[in-house]
Every structure is written in structure tokens, then in C-alpha cells.
Amino acid sequence: MAFIDIKNLQKTYIGAGGHQVDALKGLDLEVEEGVFLGIMGQSGSGKSTLLSILGGLCHPTAGMVMVDGIDLYALDQEKLADFRREYLGFVFQSFNLVPYLTALENVMLPLAVKKMPAAEKRGQALRVLGLVGLGDRGGHLPSQLSGGEQERVAIARALVNRPPLLLADEPTGSLDTATSAEIMALLRELNEDGQTIVMVTHNVENQGFFDRILVLRDGQTASTDASTIPLITNHA
Amino acid sequence: MNLRTIALNNLRRRKSRMAFLVAGLLIGVATVVALLSLTQSLTMEAEHKLESFGANILITPKSDELSLSYGGITLGGLSLDAKEIREQDLTRIESIPNSRNIAAVAPKVLGAVRVGTSRVMLMGVDPRSEFRVKGWWSLDGRRMASDDELVAGSRAAGRLGLNTGSTLMVDGNPFTVAGLLRETGSQDDDLLITTLPAAQRLLHKEGTVSLVEVAALCGDCPVSDMVDQISAALPGGKVSAIQQVVKTRIHALEQFKAFSFGVAVVVLFIGAMVVFVTMMASVNERTREIGIFRALGFRRSHIVSLILMEAVTVSLLAGFLGFLSGMGVTRLLLPWLAQGHSHLVWSPALAGGSLLLAVLVGAAASFYPALRASRMDPSEALRAI
Structure with missing residues (x-):
């Protein structure tokens, strides 16, 4: 069984103006463990919706999402929260660091509700901060860090729990070209160490970092690069 | 790092909001303490008179x-x-x-x-x-x-x-x-x-x-x-x-007690409303933050605990300061209200009661905002980002 197994995924919601929006129109997706998958497409193509559903944040209208054999939407809300804590690391487009916590405390956030010694939490957080090259910046507040450093803190926070799956939504969206390249290189490095990553991006310059690419248009499969394997079939 | 660390850091960061919350509850608790301690001191004075001339x-x-x-x-x-x-x-x-x-x-x-x-x-x-x-x-x-x-x-x-x-x-x-x-x-x-x-x-x-x-x-x-x-x-x-004179005075004090109770309930209700509105505003303002917490795997109960922890911390501070303020007000008013020998009664029960009251009111007024925060759809919260 694939590490990620999505079948006939549909998502419909009522958009602004009261009309129905079909964000996803029946997708199948299988991703093996250790893959760096890039989901690409224009705004409104459904890529962020797909990531939200994969992250257990947004219930699909229909379909099934399995991660490591777990049927996500068969879980109740609290179990789904536990799943996010234990299985997933999130990297958001706008960093989403908590402004009143230091970099180190932000990285420790996913451990805050875990029963483990404080020293162990701190050690684990310092280790991943070192991994993203910010070992000496742990005491700084987000406002005292550059955009690239904040993104690294966000990546460290996503990794601190050693999650089997890392989800990244436009992690380079608000960074300059040089910093974007650094972040992509870091993600690639993590992937080469065995980390499964699903990343949403609209930046075609990032496509060289991915093992696979999924291109969406209007909630459906769009044409893909000839060198990539088609990963989605349209049921709609 | 645990929920308490997050709660305390948030309170430290939002000093003006916290001060507003403390003030809202403090006024309520101080009023209750002042009324109760005044009544207690005046009753003791009346009883002293009853003993002397009763x-x-x-x-x-x-x-x-x-x-x-x-x-x-x-x-x-x-x-x-x-x-x-x-x-x-x-x-x-x-x-x-x-x-x-x-x-x-x-x-x-x-x-x-x-x-x-x-x-x-x-x-x-x-x-x-x-x-x-x-x-x-x-x-x-x-x-x-x-x-x-x-x-x-x-x-x-x-x-x-x-x-x-x-x-x-x-x-x-x-x-x-x-x-x-x-x-x-x-x-x-x-x-x-x-x-x-x-x-x-x-x-x-x-x-x-x-x-x-x-x-x-x-x-x-x-x-x-x-x-x-x-x-x-x-x-x-x-x-x-x-014994009519002193009995009349005690009767008047009983009426004062009833009046005090009524005033205390109203003031506490207003204090609770201040806490409620402030906590609701705080929850709305922290939509993004709560969305992040939920996305990172915080359970609903963790969010409720976090908000209530903040409320209880603020309430304890308000209870303590409210007790001191109430006793201060009593100390100022007692010479004007008491007709004879009277003294301020420092009651440990009143001190404990004011802390408990503040915590109960603060927690009760924060419960719905906490529940609302916990029910926030993380995807909606993150969409608001």
C-alpha cells in the first residue's frame, strides 16, 4: 500500500457570492514513502485545498484519504488532532510563527502538549534548529529574524516531532530568489535523508527539486511534464 | 515549553489587554470585598455596642x-x-x-x-x-x-x-x-x-x-x-x-448586607461581562494563532485549557489586587461610616473567598470564548491568514 493513498477526492464549498465552487473534482493519488512531491498550478486550481485535506484540516465532500494506512476522515476531531501532531509537519506560506514566542519556543510548540521532560523537548528543538542552521538564533523573537530565518524556524518546527510526512504550502512564496533556493535546497536535503515531503508551489523554478510533480487546473489533472508520471486520474 | 508557558507568554505580550481584564475583575472583587468587610466591621461594632449597652x-x-x-x-x-x-x-x-x-x-x-x-x-x-x-x-x-x-x-x-x-x-x-x-x-x-x-x-x-x-x-x-x-x-x-436601639442598628445592617449583596452581584456581573467581551475579542484576534495551534496538533481540550489558564492567571491577580483594594476602600470609609469604636477586620476567609470568587467569575466568563476558540475550524482559521 502506498504511504499516501487518495481515492476519488472531491471538495465542494460555497464561495463568495453564494455560488458553489468545486475545488476538487474527484482525484486519485498514490505517493510512496520518501518521495518529494511538488503540487503545482495556478491560483484557484485546488492545490491548497488538496494540501489542507491531506493535512487533516479540511473535510472532503467525498472520497477517501489514507496516510500510512490510517483513514484520516474516519477519525474524530481529537484523534485527527493527534494524527496531525504525530504524523505531520506543516510549513506555511507566511511562516505563521507565534510572535510572542522565541524561535526556540516556536520550534517547541508541537511538543508543548506532549508528556516528555522539558530538557528533552528543549534538546530536540535545539537539534532541529541546528539542522536548519539557526542553532545560535533560538533566543530571538520572530520579529528579530529575517524572512529566510523565519522560514527555517517554521521548517524546524515542522520537523521537531520527527513526522513521517512534511506538508509545505508555498514555503518560498514570500522569499527572494536566493533565499528560496536555500530553502528548497534544505528541503531537498531533508528528503534525501528519507523525509516524505508534499509541497505546493506555483513557482516553476522549484520543479527541479521534486521527485514528482502534480499539476492541477480547476480541481482536475492538467497536462504534466513529459518526464513526470501522471499521478492523478479524473473521475469527474 | 508547555501550555502554561504559552499562556504566560501571551499575557506578557498583551499587557494592555491583560490590564483591562484585571481592572474589570478587580473592580468587581474590590467592591464585594469592600462591602463585605465594611458590613463585617460595622456588625462587629454593633455587636460591641450590644455587649456594652445591649x-x-x-x-x-x-x-x-x-x-x-x-x-x-x-x-x-x-x-x-x-x-x-x-x-x-x-x-x-x-x-x-x-x-x-x-x-x-x-x-x-x-x-x-x-x-x-x-x-x-x-x-x-x-x-x-x-x-x-x-x-x-x-x-x-x-x-x-x-x-x-x-x-x-x-x-x-x-x-x-x-x-x-x-x-x-x-x-x-x-x-x-x-x-x-x-x-x-x-x-x-x-x-x-x-x-x-x-x-x-x-x-x-x-x-x-x-x-x-x-x-x-x-x-x-x-x-x-x-x-x-x-x-x-x-x-x-x-x-x-x-435593646431596641442596637437591635434597630443590627436590623439596618442586615438591610445594608442585603443591599451590599445586590450591589455586589451587579458589579460582579459587569466584571464578568468585561471579561467575557475581552476574552471574545481576544479569541477573535487570535484566530490565526489558534489555527496554527490546531494545525500543529493541539486538541480542542488543549485550546480550552490554554484560554482558561490565561483567564485563571488574570483572575488570581485580579482577586489578589481586588482584595487589597477592597480592604483599602474599607479602611478609608470605615471612620466615616462607623459611629463608634470600630476596626478593620483582616479575614483570611475573605481573602481566600475573593481569590476563589475572582477565579470562578473569570473562568465562567471565559468558558464560552474558550469553547468557541476550540471549535474554530483550523482550515477556516488558516484561511483567515
Whole structure:
């Protein structure tokens, strides 16, 4: 069984103006463990919706999402929260660091509700901060860090729990070209160490970092690069 | 790093909001503490008075007739059979079993005298015991020191045109006004008050008294026992206990307590509303943050705990400061409200109660905002980013 197994995924919601929006129109997706998958497409193509559903944040209208054999939407809300804590690391487009916590405390956030010694939490957080090259910046507040450093803190926070799956939504969206390249290189490095990553991006310059690419248009499969394997079939 | 760290960091960061929350609850708790501690101090003062003067006992001549006096209106001439109390018999009061509880025995002789063309009520008293029993009497001038001096009640002085140092003829006998009694609102305002021997001589009632007030220091002995003991000692006297003054004051305090309770409930409700509105605003403002927490795997219960932890921390601070503020207000107001000896009562129960009250109100008012935060859809919250 694939590490990620999505079948006939549909998502419909009522958009602004009261009309129905079909964000996803029946997708199948299988991703093996250790893959760096890039989901690409224009705004409104459904890529962020797909990531939200994969992250257990947004219930699909229909379909099934399995991660490591777990049927996500068969879980109740609290179990789904536990799943996010234990299985997933999130990297958001706008960093989403908590402004009143230091970099180190932000990285420790996913451990805050875990029963483990404080020293162990701190050690684990310092280790991943070192991994993203910010070992000496742990005491700084987000406002005292550059955009690239904040993104690294966000990546460290996503990794601190050693999650089997890392989800990244436009992690380079608000960074300059040089910093974007650094972040992509870091993600690639993590992937080469065995980390499964699903990343949403609209930046075609990032496509060289991915093992696979999924291109969406209007909630459906769009044409893909000839060198990539088609990963989605349209049921709609 | 745990939920407590996050809660404390958030409170440190949002100082103005936290100050507003603390102020809202503090005012409520301080009001409750001030009202309760004031009531407690005033009640203790009233009880102290009750202990000092509560078993005031009135001894009047025994009469075979029913009383023909009510509300200050007496049907004159119908109490002629009333017997006088012999002054020498009063020493028997000192021999009753509870004599150690007696603080003062204040005999009085009463009768009408003529001053110029006016008829006035003259009262002869033992100045030392009388002024002890009438703690509320206040004089311009001084007490009478000899048998040719008197103190005039405020209305009598006004009617007769008397001032301190004035001289007047009472039934043809010269008297000097040693002092003027400030208005008491009682029948005392109509009196001329002199020494017992002088009044007895003028009224031709040597060796007798009209009535006796006994002030007893009786916090624990039954008043009825003392009444019985004095009745036995003075067979010619009608002995009854009077506690109305202090009882009325205690009744007023009971009403004040009820009023305080009502005010406290209203103020606390307003405090709770301040907390509720502020916490709701805080939750709305923190949509993004709560979305992140939820995305990172915080359960709903973790979000509720986080918000309530903040509320309880703020409430404890507000409870502590509210207790101190309330006691401060009481300390300022007590001298103005208390009529006599009173002191601030530092009650550990009140301190604990104010902390508990603050926490209960703070937590109750924050519960719905916390629940609302926990129910926030993480995808909606993150979409708001």
C-alpha cells in the first residue's frame, strides 16, 4: 500500500457570492514513502485545498484519504488532532510563527502538549534548529529574524516531532530568489535523508527539486511534464 | 515549553489587554470585598455596642393600671397611682447575682417646673452614670458640676433663650446653664437636666426616683435573668429590658448586607461581562494563532485549557489586587461610616473567598470564548491568514 493513498477526492464549498465552487473534482493519488512531491498550478486550481485535506484540516465532500494506512476522515476531531501532531509537519506560506514566542519556543510548540521532560523537548528543538542552521538564533523573537530565518524556524518546527510526512504550502512564496533556493535546497536535503515531503508551489523554478510533480487546473489533472508520471486520474 | 508557558507568554505580550481584564475583575472583587468587610466591621461594632449597652434595663415605678402612653403621647392625670422608687433601694441592685455585669445605674427624677411663664420638664440625674449610659449625648459647654447648674436640651434652650453661661430661675431658684445638649431627636431635647439632689429638692421628691436605666455589660448572660434578679430586688419597680436601639442598628445592617449583596452581584456581573467581551475579542484576534495551534496538533481540550489558564492567571491577580483594594476602600470609609469604636477586620476567609470568587467569575466568563476558540475550524482559521 502506498504511504499516501487518495481515492476519488472531491471538495465542494460555497464561495463568495453564494455560488458553489468545486475545488476538487474527484482525484486519485498514490505517493510512496520518501518521495518529494511538488503540487503545482495556478491560483484557484485546488492545490491548497488538496494540501489542507491531506493535512487533516479540511473535510472532503467525498472520497477517501489514507496516510500510512490510517483513514484520516474516519477519525474524530481529537484523534485527527493527534494524527496531525504525530504524523505531520506543516510549513506555511507566511511562516505563521507565534510572535510572542522565541524561535526556540516556536520550534517547541508541537511538543508543548506532549508528556516528555522539558530538557528533552528543549534538546530536540535545539537539534532541529541546528539542522536548519539557526542553532545560535533560538533566543530571538520572530520579529528579530529575517524572512529566510523565519522560514527555517517554521521548517524546524515542522520537523521537531520527527513526522513521517512534511506538508509545505508555498514555503518560498514570500522569499527572494536566493533565499528560496536555500530553502528548497534544505528541503531537498531533508528528503534525501528519507523525509516524505508534499509541497505546493506555483513557482516553476522549484520543479527541479521534486521527485514528482502534480499539476492541477480547476480541481482536475492538467497536462504534466513529459518526464513526470501522471499521478492523478479524473473521475469527474 | 508547555501550555502554561504559552499562556504566560501571551499575557506578557498583551499587557494592555491583560490590564483591562484585571481592572474589570478587580473592580468587581474590590467592591464585594469592600462591602463585605465594611458590613463585617460595622456588625462587629454593633455587636460591641450590644455587649456594652445591649442589656439596658429600664426600671419604672410599678403601676396597677395599664399604660396610657403611646408614641410620646401621655393621657395626663391617669397615672396618679404610680408609686415612686425609693433611692435607697437602688443599692440592692448591686447585690444581685449578676451585679458584676452592671456597668452603670442611672437613676432619674422627673417633674414639671416653671421657668418664667413656661412649664418645662426637669430631669435630675447622676451626671457620671447618666453620661455613661447616654453615650450619644454631645454638649456645647460642660456637664453640670454642682446643684445650681443645669444642662438644657436643644429645644428647651431655644424656647427659653438659653445659652451657655445664662442664668435662669427655676421655680424661683437660680440656676446657671453649664452646657447645651445638642439635638438628639428624642424627648431629651425638651428637658432641663440638673443633678439628682437639686431636682428632688425642687420637685419635692427627696429620696425617690422616677425611673432608672441600668447599663449592663452583658454579652453572654441572659437579659431575662437580670430582669428577674432586679425585679426581685426591687419589688416596687417594673423592670424591663430595652435593646431596641442596637437591635434597630443590627436590623439596618442586615438591610445594608442585603443591599451590599445586590450591589455586589451587579458589579460582579459587569466584571464578568468585561471579561467575557475581552476574552471574545481576544479569541477573535487570535484566530490565526489558534489555527496554527490546531494545525500543529493541539486538541480542542488543549485550546480550552490554554484560554482558561490565561483567564485563571488574570483572575488570581485580579482577586489578589481586588482584595487589597477592597480592604483599602474599607479602611478609608470605615471612620466615616462607623459611629463608634470600630476596626478593620483582616479575614483570611475573605481573602481566600475573593481569590476563589475572582477565579470562578473569570473562568465562567471565559468558558464560552474558550469553547468557541476550540471549535474554530483550523482550515477556516488558516484561511483567515
